[in-house]
Amino acid sequence: MMDAVIAAGERLAEALRAENEALAALDLTRAAAMATRKVQATDAFAAATAAATRVGARAEGTLRQAAERLATDLGSLGQQNRKLLEEAIALQSRVIETIAHASRPASHAPGYGRQGRHRPGAQAAALAVVTRA
Numbered sequence: 001m002m003d004a005v006i007a008a009g010e011r012l013a014e015a016l017r018a019e020n021e022a023l024a025a026l027d028l029t030r031a032a033a034m035a036t037r038k039v040q041a042t043d044a045f046a047a048a049t050a051a052a053t054r055v056g057a058r059a060e061g062t063l064r065q066a067a068e069r070l071a072t073d074l075g076s077l078g079q080q081n082r083k084l085l086e087e088a089i090a091l092q093s094r095v096i097e098t099i100a101h102a103s104r105p106a107s108h109a110p111g112y113g114r115q116g117r118h119r120p121g122a123q124a125a126a127l128a129v130v131t132r133a
Contacts, residue, residue: 001057002067008048009070012041016077023084031088 015038022031059067 001052001055002059002063005045005048005052005057006059006063006066006070008041008045009067009074012038012045013070013073013077015041016074016081020077020080020084023081023088026088026091028088028092 015034019031019034019038022028022034058064
């Protein structure tokens with residue numbers, strides 16, 4: 001039973017490593033494409049862990065050492081993944097803000113226009129953002 005937990009954990013670790021590599025290279029398209037693989041690996045690991053817990057399976061001997069090493073690796077990879085995802089989100093936000101700012105028409109200061117009528121300030125153009133997952 002613990003063999004299944006370790007195998008599922010190793011698949012999850014590999015999925016995290018691959019996504020972290022893509023995120024570190026700022027290859028956001030490749031990272032996004034890996035999301036399904038990571039979710040599936042996470043679900044499989046959670047299911048294997050729950051099944052082992054239900055039957056009271058415990059890692060013994062060399063399996064225990066492998067499980068401890070895997071737990072450490074998954075913790076480290078998970079932290080790195082979170083940090084890289086936060087950085088990617090921040091970068092994407094800055095890109096979107098830059099595009100939104102650049103798409104605004106040149107502003108005219110509010111004041112008085114022809115014939116003494118009040119001239120309203122410029123309004124920002126409408127902006128739609130579409131993302132693909």
